[in-house]
Amino acid sequence: MVNQAAMPLLTPYKQAGGKIDLSHRVLLSPMTRCRSYGNVPQPHAALYYTQRATSGGLLITEATGVSDTAQGYPETPGVWTREHVEAWKPIVDAVHRKGALFICQLWHVGRVSTNDYQPNGQAPISSSDIQITPDGSGIVYSKPRRLRVDEIPQIVDDFRLAARNAIEAGFDGVEIHGANGYLLEQFMKDSSNDRTDEYGGSLENRCRFAVEVIDAVVGEIGAHRVGIRLSPFLDFMDCVDSDPEALGSYMVEQLNKHEGFLYCHMVEPRMAIVDGRRQIQHGLLPFRKAFKGTFIAAGGYDREEGNKVIENGYTDLVSFGRLFLANPDLPKRFELDAPLNKYDRNTFYTQDPIVGYTDYPFLDEDQNNSVADA
Numbered sequence: 001m002v003n004q005a006a007m008p009l010l011t012p013y014k015q016a017g018g019k020i021d022l023s024h025r026v027l028l029s030p031m032t033r034c035r036s037y038g039n040v041p042q043p044h045a046a047l048y049y050t051q052r053a054t055s056g057g058l059l060i061t062e063a064t065g066v067s068d069t070a071q072g073y074p075e076t077p078g079v080w081t082r083e084h085v086e087a088w089k090p091i092v093d094a095v096h097r098k099g100a101l102f103i104c105q106l107w108h109v110g111r112v113s114t115n116d117y118q119p120n121g122q123a124p125i126s127s128s129d130i131q132i133t134p135d136g137s138g139i140v141y142s143k144p145r146r147l148r149v150d151e152i153p154q155i156v157d158d159f160r161l162a163a164r165n166a167i168e169a170g171f172d173g174v175e176i177h178g179a180n181g182y183l184l185e186q187f188m189k190d191s192s193n194d195r196t197d198e199y200g201g202s203l204e205n206r207c208r209f210a211v212e213v214i215d216a217v218v219g220e221i222g223a224h225r226v227g228i229r230l231s232p233f234l235d236f237m238d239c240v241d242s243d244p245e246a247l248g249s250y251m252v253e254q255l256n257k258h259e260g261f262l263y264c265h266m267v268e269p270r271m272a273i274v275d276g277r278r279q280i281q282h283g284l285l286p287f288r289k290a291f292k293g294t295f296i297a298a299g300g301y302d303r304e305e306g307n308k309v310i311e312n313g314y315t316d317l318v319s320f321g322r323l324f325l326a327n328p329d330l331p332k333r334f335e336l337d338a339p340l341n342k343y344d345r346n347t348f349y350t351q352d353p354i355v356g357y358t359d360y361p362f363l364d365e366d367q368n369n370s371v372a373d374a
C-alpha cells in the first residue's frame, strides 16, 4: 500500500512564532449556510463544524455579521450582541474539543442586501449609491445609500467590537471578509466606488476603509489573531477592479506592516476552460511572494491541485469550500484517495437544520480500507 499520509496536503504546518500549528493543510473555507435563526448561531452548527473538525485542523466559520446593517441573506449568524457571543461559545468549545483551530469570519454585506434585511427598512449602505445590476437570478438588491465620511468610523468600530466579541466567544482569531463583493470590496474596487473624497479615487483612498478596519481589529485583539480574505481578481456582485494586481499588492503591503499578522487568504481568479477542462488560473503567486506570513489559497481546489500547490510552495495552506461542505471527513478521504460525495447546490442556502447540512455521509470504514488497498 502506498504511504499516502506523506502527501503534501497532509503534512504538518507550523507558523514561525505564531498560533497556527497544524497536523495537515486541508482547511474549511468560510461558507454561509443560512441556518442561524434570527442571526443567532444554533446548536446544529456545533454538529456541522465538529463533523469537519480534526485534531490539528483549521476551520473558518461562515460569514458572520458585525452589526444589524451587515445582513443580506436569510438566517446568517451575527457576533454583535451578547446573545450571539453566548450562542457561539458551545460551538467553539465543541470544535476545540476535537483539537481544531477555529476562526470567525467577520462580514458586512454592504449593498448585497435589500431594504427588507435592514433596520427600519432603510437602504443598505455602501461606498456609493450604485446598485448591483440584476442578473436574471430573480434576486434584486436594493439601491444602496452612500455612507457619509462621518459615518465610516462607526462601521470600523463595529468590526473592532465584533472581533472582541469573537475572542470572547473563544475563537482563536478572526478573518476580515475583504472578498467576494461585500462592503470592504465595494470600497476597494473601482467599479463600485465612485467617491471623490478621501475614501475614493486613488488606490490608497479606495483601500482606506479596509485598512482602517484592519488597523482597528489588530489594535483590539492583536495581529497574531487577525487574518483577512481578499479576492482582487473576482467580479462577484458587480465588484470588479481595473487593476487587480495593483490592488492585491497594495493590500499585501498593508498587511506586512503588522508583524505577525495571522494569515492572508486569497481566492483564485475564476476557473478557465483549457482544452475543454476547467483549470485554476493560479494568479496568486505575486501576492504569495510579497506577503511575509502564512498564505492560504482558495477556489476550485481538489486533492490533486491542492497537493501540487503545497508541494511547489505556491501556498502554505489550501481552503476547500464545496468539497468540504459535502464531505465532512475530507482530509480522511484525501488520505485514502476515496471517492467524494457530490454537493447539492439546492441545499447550500436552505434553512433545514439537517438536510444538506449535517447529513452528508462519512466514509464507511470498510469501504475506506478497500479503497486504500485498491
Ligand SMILES: Cc1cc2nc3c(=O)[nH]c(=O)nc-3n(C[C@H](O)[C@H](O)[C@H](O)COP(=O)(O)O)c2cc1C
Pocket: 029, 030, 031, 032, 033, 061, 062, 063, 105, 177, 179, 180, 229, 267, 298, 299, 300, 301, 319, 320, 321, 322, 323, 348, 349
Ligand atoms: C454555500 C457557499 C457559501 C459560501 N459562503 C462564503 C462566505 O460566507 N464567505 C466567503 O468568504 N466565501 C464564501 N463562499 C466561497 C467559498 O469560501 C469558496 O471560496 C468558494 O466556494 C470556492 O472554493 P471551492 O471551489 O473550494 O468551493 C461560499 C461558497 C459556497 C459554495
